[in-house]
Amino acid sequence: MTSTTDPATRERSRVALVTCDLFPDLWEDDHPLRDTLRARGAEVDVVPWDAAGVDWAAYDVAVIRSPWDYVARRDSFVAWAHSVPKLLNPADVLEWNTDKRYLTELAGAGLPVTPTDFVAPGETWTPPAAGEWVVKPTVSAGSQDTGRYHLPARSAQAEAHVARLNAAGRTAMIQPYLAAVDEVGETALIFLPDARGDLSYSHAIRKGAMLTGPDEGAIKPGSERIDPRTPSEAEHKTAERVLEAVRGGTRRLLYARVDLIPGPDGAPLLVELELTEPSLFLKEGGDAATRRLAEAILARV
Template structure:
């Protein structure tokens, strides 16, 4: 018979939920996780990743949640991650996953990834002659510095966007705009540890289209149109294949989010594999925050 008793924290267990100064009390979606951990007896603090007064060694676990200001300081962020031995997800995953060139690795392994061209500083980019295209940097979060361009009408704007990223020493990535996002939306499949500690499907949501045109600055993460969604068998199959290619395996991970959009033939394509600081949409699925809290306490 399966026990219904939930894990309780060890006496004096301390958990840090990592955030940034934009959200000193965490992003709203993480409040149920914080509250669930506290209900189980853990001491929980929201701590900025770059807080010089933070005593990371005093925490039993340090869980990355919303450090969404790290992009211009990614080198410092990775160095910080490597200095925290109890970090989840672990630092080598953070380093790999915060540079979207991992998409090229996954495509090379035969996974169905949105076609992506990478253009480094000093390289020449020849714009496609037609179609809609997305330009963004390989290191970004929350759709920052991301734009959607219709060619050839907006060719000058697209080329200027790539040149602007290159001039800042950043690598640009160019992808076809997947039109199905306007009708079907984007599926985000969230995985957290099951009772055996291995990543298991938790829940899924639908995100509406956000990119309406050329890069116009940051996008408010609260502006997304989010609704619950049941994933298709094809989406679950792609997600399972993606998880098999995570460096070091999935048993080290506390969470994974796999973002998919149908391609031109209707089959799901990987848009992003979120292993660093993704919104987990815990308020959209009953029990999701509880399951994640249980998984955190199990790691203690």
Template sequence: MAADARIALVTCAAFPDLWDDDHPLRDALLARGLAVDVVRWDDTDADWSRYDLTVIRSPWDYVPRREQFVAWAHSVPRLANPGDIIAWNTDKRYLAELAAAGVPVIPTDFVGPGETWTPPAEGEWVVKPTVSAGSQDTARYRLPAQAAEAAAHVARLTGAGRTAMIQPYLTAVDTAGETAVLCLPDASGELTFSHGIRKGPMLRRTGEHTIDPGSEDISPRTPSEAELAVARRALSAVPGGAKRLLYARVDVIPGPDGAPQLVELELTEPSLFLREGPGAAERLADAILARV
């Protein structure tokens, strides 16, 4: 079966040959004798039933069409990660569930359509929608000076029928940076730590803007034991269990007391920074081979 297996790597129109970071995975799959197709998630001519496994990689244009994307994910017979995980993870309100499960999540307020938000008296705050990718519609504000701008940002989101989320800006990102803990299946199929990277600050100015993924300040990093512990706690709270996952990225930043806080648990279409993790593409290809 594996020798005749065909894999779909899912992308979008902006990256018809995949995002550059996924080329090592494609090459590793080909080296193992698997057939590989790169397919847009919204390609109406695609026959997803012909693939032994469909692996989501860079469908980054789904945000304004999330309902369509989730319906697509539920329709694909063999999808990694699974459709119910995609539905749960593409709306960042999942952070409230993780916090309730005891995961140390950065404090987050959610403001839905028809609700009002009163800006805090002071501090730096990040406003963004609960459904987004690539830091779209995300901005950083210093209060009280920019309270009106922050409130207007929230009002624009909720007025468009979206849910806004407001988080304190963790200043450690300007020095220590953000740590991404990348997890892939081991030989037994258990999701485990693979490699880590450091991401530098991205929200350098006020105002809504889209950040080009290629503009990120990325370098390899070995996560601390405390960061790995947060990753394990977050994965243990995934609905249905983490063993179903083919990949996961856990993003953490030191909080005011220095202890890591979860920023995001990326289970849908995260960059996996395969070029920064020696052997990571090969490990992921082996995990895919094991599943087919």
């Protein structure tokens, strides 16, 4: 892969940017990518993943961006992904990454993952005696159905949250609330292909704390403040170690986002590895990040 693409190839390129009905014109952060691809001669369509009658084989490449309504229909979403001839990121990666039980695999590989317990339907869960804990489903997006509980005062509410998820056939996950997020925030490192096609660091942002309480109204309105951030050396190394553990290697990936929060000892802990439909914060990454991603897409045509 090179950082430029033959103009004739660009003129032939048909690119689908995959979204959902909730965002028919994409999430606004992806508008620069859409516009840059078109400026380079590509024909770009914004297409909901579940739109009827779409000939996905007619596109040179389909790029997952904002299909954020798939959570309630994950099985259908995964089946759709496997039906698309050329999808980025690839369907097997999406299948693995859309269920957060992948964290067990990464923890087993010796990576510093936030400690997580999983409770499947039919299993029992006894709340910890004390501390602050986060309860959420293993299949979710945008902090949906996520709650923060201070125990033992809210033990009954935490148990009820797990029970609701299980009753709906969903697996719950329970993690300690990492208090450093309140002051330090969460660091999201974004990786994109470089001129050689290797996934490498592009830019990073800081996200402020969002969770305030139980899953009904757990997210403080307007609380997701995003700022550019320069990651620490430890965060860089941790993110790179996480990516080294991705099944099949990273050369298949068009993008990756590694979300980290300091643990009790200050060392970075993995919160999520986002390989499916993450916000890439292209506005914070600037024109260079957008151009880099656009050229990587055209190089995959």
